[in-house]
Amino acid sequence: GLGLSTKRDEDFGAWYSQVVVAGDLIDYYDISGCYILKPWAYAQWEYLKEFFDREIKELEVENCYFPMFVSASRLEAEKDHIEDFAPEVAWVTRSGNTDLEVPIAVRPTSETVMYPHYAQWIRSHRDLPLRLNQWCNVVRWEFKHPTPFIRSREFLWQEGHTAYSSKAECDVEVRQILELYRRVYEEYLAVPVVPGKKSEKEKFAGGDYTTTVEAYVPGSGRGVQGATSHCLGQNFAKMFNIEYEDAKGGRSLVWQNSWGFTTRTLGVMYMVHGDDDGLVLPPKVAPVQAIVIPIPNSKLSDEAKQKMDEIATGMCKSLKAAGVRSKLDNRDNYTPGWKYNHWELKGVPMRVEFGARDLETGTCVIARRDTREKETVKIEDLTKRCSELCEQIQKDMFERARKIRDENIVSLTSWDGFIEALDAKKLIMTPWCNTKDSEELVKKKSTAESTGGAAKTLCIPFEQPALEAGTKCFITGEPATCWVLWGRSY
Numbered sequence: 001g002l003g004l005s006t007k008r009d010e011d012f013g014a015w016y017s018q019v020v021v022a023g024d025l026i027d028y029y030d031i032s033g034c035y036i037l038k039p040w041a042y043a044q045w046e047y048l049k050e051f052f053d054r055e056i057k058e059l060e061v062e063n064c065y066f067p068m069f070v071s072a073s074r075l076e077a078e079k080d081h082i083e084d085f086a087p088e089v090a091w092v093t094r095s096g097n098t099d100l101e102v103p104i105a106v107r108p109t110s111e112t113v114m115y116p117h118y119a120q121w122i123r124s125h126r127d128l129p130l131r132l133n134q135w136c137n138v139v140r141w142e143f144k145h146p147t148p149f150i151r152s153r154e155f156l157w158q159e160g161h162t163a164y165s166s167k168a169e170c171d172v173e174v175r176q177i178l179e180l181y182r183r184v185y186e187e188y189l190a191v192p193v194v195p196g197k198k199s200e201k202e203k204f205a206g207g208d209y210t211t212t213v214e215a216y217v218p219g220s221g222r223g224v225q226g227a228t229s230h231c232l233g234q235n236f237a238k239m240f241n242i243e244y245e246d247a248k249g250g251r252s253l254v255w256q257n258s259w260g261f262t263t264r265t266l267g268v269m270y271m272v273h274g275d276d277d278g279l280v281l282p283p284k285v286a287p288v289q290a291i292v293i294p295i296p297n298s299k300l301s302d303e304a305k306q307k308m309d310e311i312a313t314g315m316c317k318s319l320k321a322a323g324v325r326s327k328l329d330n331r332d333n334y335t336p337g338w339k340y341n342h343w344e345l346k347g348v349p350m351r352v353e354f355g356a357r358d359l360e361t362g363t364c365v366i367a368r369r370d371t372r373e374k375e376t377v378k379i380e381d382l383t384k385r386c387s388e389l390c391e392q393i394q395k396d397m398f399e400r401a402r403k404i405r406d407e408n409i410v411s412l413t414s415w416d417g418f419i420e421a422l423d424a425k426k427l428i429m430t431p432w433c434n435t436k437d438s439e440e441l442v443k444k445k446s447t448a449e450s451t452g453g454a455a456k457t458l459c460i461p462f463e464q465p466a467l468e469a470g471t472k473c474f475i476t477g478e479p480a481t482c483w484v485l486w487g488r489s490y
């Protein structure tokens, strides 16, 4: 289309940078790694937020808001894992011309902000479970190349932080939340994900175990961590002394979870579904699902043109009444061609073309953005058809993405072909002995034997293929204990 000068298969990174601007999602900002979320993108974040917020409230989670500033003493309370993140922490060191006595950190995540207060609030088993969530921004001064939505120095997310009296309750909730993340991707963003457990090397170091939903970006062949739900065990309870008097009068430490998803979800969706004409939005998150474009021609009398506008306005009204988010583009300062290109760049799922001839025949044309198929319908059938198409397009986009994802996962039982598969933009399932050393070895070998970047484990899928007794780990030859999914990743 007019807006994109780079084709997706030519240079995926350049294509993506253009498509997020041409689709009117973001504007660049004068501070590196920061982006402006324009209304077209923010509305999509709101759809995801609306769904997830409603669902966690069903799980009796309550929203709250904690300060974005963290004292150095609190931030450094969790020595072990903070040090390898330290370079990412942004600090406020002065106000006006006056240096602060003690620098203050900007939250990169809120465990250390919240948990000293959890320790104050949780005294008795009657104070449990405590389930809080906040929708907010966080700042991480990343040094890797920033990518809109995927990696930015400030991003929006929700972070849930819960405390229970038993590990069993944590284990249940971890998976309930992970299922909600799967639904965010598969039911709203039409992006298939692999739910699974992170390896010891890849998990959140401060926690007990990490579960994740992993997506696949065909354009780059990379895996991407979609959202994470961690069981923290009692690690933070020990650190912050979050203990309570249990029913028998004894003292116990709480068990905790923390879970988050971010605006990265949107970037993954744009990468998976976008094409050379721009964004392709799944109807569930499309701010406009049907754009109605009347195409008057010069031969029409004024009253005929007036009639067309009235009918087109009526179409929008009827679509809205049926729950289809529609908009009328009858601006007289743009040509139909310009409008087609404009709304294709923005990824609007359906375009309704209404021309002079349609006025006589009482028809209009629906053009699908995903398949580009066109169909002529009677105007009285338009609303019903668009409602049906919203569901059909959502389903078709998901199935198409799943087929492509499945075609790009190969299984290997030895190192042979591993690098070739990575270079062919594949993800790789292998039998594995599940040790940190073997994962380090794969990272080292994949760095040494290719220029495309190291491979890491994305997750140990909960859905495990059969593992024949005696199967060997693909890299160490030791007995394999599971199948694991490898890939280059964002």
Ligand SMILES: O=C(C[C@H]1NCCC[C@H]1O)Cn1cnc2c(c1=O)CCCC2
Pocket (backbone or CB within 6 Å): 082, 085, 086, 088, 089, 108, 109, 110, 111, 140, 158, 159, 160, 204, 228, 230, 258, 259, 260
């Ligand atoms: O943020 C988490 C764990 C947890 N935080 C709450 C939401 C879910 C989950 O992401 C891990 N983590 C990632 N990145 C960083 C930190 C960190 O703790 C701390 C310092 C800066 C960078």
Ligand SMILES: [Mg+2]
Pocket (backbone or CB within 6 Å): 140
């Ligand atoms: Mg990070």
